[in-house]
Amino acid sequence: MILTSRPLSTLALTALFALSSLPFAASAQTQHAHVHGQIKLDVVVEGPTVVIEMGSPLDNFVGFERAPRTDAEKKAVDDAVTQLRAADHLFKIDPTANCKLGPVTLRSAALGMGKPDANATEGHADLDATFAFNCTNAAAAKFIDIDLFNAFKGPRQIEAQIASPQGQFKRTLKRPATRLSWTK
Template identity: 70%
Template sequence: MKHIRLRRISGLAIATALFAAAPFLSAQAQQQHAHVHGQMKLDVAIDGPTVVIDMESPLDNIVGFERAPKTDAEKATVEAAVAQLRAADKLFTIDPAANCKLGPVDLRSGALGLGNPDPNEPPGHADLDATFSFNCTNAGAAKFIDLNLFSVFKGLRQIDSQIASSQGQFKRQLKRPAGAQAAQPARLSWGK
């Protein structure tokens, strides 16, 4: 009889594998995460020296429409939104204890001709997906990220988030604050 030695896998490794496997979920499971205007999904994985934020959002939340831009005004709106997303360190301020610097930013949208978009995206319901990587000297020390998404993207009303860190796995939901508070960062926090 042959003995197989199994290696212990950390919860963070499992969570990271689940985030990576998300694009391969069945069509039925993907329908459960329906394209809902006003809602954005953020998955945060803290692993080793990196913080990676995966974002899925209806394009309407970001630019106010869900197709390729047609007018000069729409093209300018798209250019401004893409510039804001590429300057992700202004949208996501990671806990200073982690000492993070923005790394690669990967934007994907079929309607905008960005990156390698999801080929199964239904027509008329365009998304903008992104991966923001931050290189840190002490990523494990991060206990929050301040999000400037509500103040920048006016169509955004709710952020659903999953966080995988050495401190555990967490689910959080943030809603757009009312009035003047919408201009202030919303804090996505986890851990102890």
């Protein structure tokens, strides 16, 4: 569920539904994909908002996939959560869109954040997130510079689906690339 400061319009919900019906998303829903080193992003640019849905193995951010046991692991979790909540440093949307970070929602059953994941298996915990940005000209956005590779050691690849006024796109970023762009 996406939490924003205002309800999503029918168009935004339609875009999210369309993304979920693409073959890439359908296969992820059929078989809960859990690939170490990989992050999945769904990006919706609609009206005055850019919403980024992220799914990833917890290991990509903290180096393990369970509740933290030691002080060092607790610190790793605290550091990762702090970085993710400062999403405007991790996702730098095209400046022409003039976006400001809005609500951030983090979910991980292993970390006691959000509802338990029915698809989670022992030793394979995920971290999911929703990052909402409020913009004065979201439709002008043509790219997002993503700093996840620099901020965290685990990620090696980002699989992204984008629904924007310019169309629907699927992109892959591999370390060290950082720009997720879309145009026809």
